[in-house]
Structures are given as C-alpha cells and as structure tokens.
Amino acid sequence: MLIQILDAQDIPHWTAWVGLDQINDWSGSLGAGAVGADAVFQIIIPAQTTQTRSGFLFQNTSATAMLLCELAAPLIDSSWVVNPGEFFPPPGAPFPVVTGAIAVMGTGQSQAGDAFACREFVNAPGE
Numbered sequence: 001m002l003i004q005i006l007d008a009q010d011i012p013h014w015t016a017w018v019g020l021d022q023i024n025d026w027s028g029s030l031g032a033g034a035v036g037a038d039a040v041f042q043i044i045i046p047a048q049t050t051q052t053r054s055g056f057l058f059q060n061t062s063a064t065a066m067l068l069c070e071l072a073a074p075l076i077d078s079s080w081v082v083n084p085g086e087f088f089p090p091p092g093a094p095f096p097v098v099t100g101a102i103a104v105m106g107t108g109q110s111q112a113g114d115a116f117a118c119r120e121f122v123n124a125p126g127e
Helices: none
Strands: 002-006 012-016 022-025 042-045 053-060 066-070 080-082 102-106 115-122
Touching: 042 115, 053 080, 053 102, 102 115
Parallel strands: none
Antiparallel strands: 002 012, 022 115, 042 102, 053 115, 066 080, 066 102
C-alpha cells in the first residue's frame, strides 16, 4: 500500500507500507482551544485499549512549531517540539511505542487551523 505524506511546502511524497497492520489516519488541524494564552492539549489519537499500537508518525505541515505529547505522562515534561515540516518520531530515532492518547498543542504564533498529518499503525490481529 502507498501512503502519501505532504512536506512543509505541500509537496506530496509517497512511501510504501507492506504488511497487514491497520493504518488509522488522524490528520487534522489545531482547534481554537489548542492555541493562544490558555491553550490546552488537543487529543489527536485516542489511547489504545483494545488493540496494540505498533507506532505512529506525526508531521507538522504548518508554518509554526507544535508540541506533541502522550497524555498518560506528565504533560510538559513529556512534550516534544515538532518544528514546521518535521516528523515525530524523527527518521531513524528510537522511540518507545506508547499506548496513551497522543495530543498536540500550538506554540507562540500558532493559529487555529494550523495543519498536521498523523498516522497510527495498529498490529494486525494475532501479532
């Protein structure tokens, strides 16, 4: 299966995915509550309670940095800055597969509607 990912200039790139794992598309944009002085984290991937998450890939496709975190952990201590056009986890970086909800929040000049691409990979039954 081919999956399309957009870079920071909205140029599509295709990557091949081989396997039986389910791919959930959680792409979207920041809501009004996830930006500004009183911003709170916006859940973009719910916690995995019935299946086994084998990974996820987040790309910031906006013009400003975003914070990404797992809600099962202390928020600020476990958030990661994802700059415009960058991915999380970064290519080649080891990252533990988390089972908690994944959330995003804007930074500084972020605005409601700033976009991101996000895919979650869930193990096929029996894996």
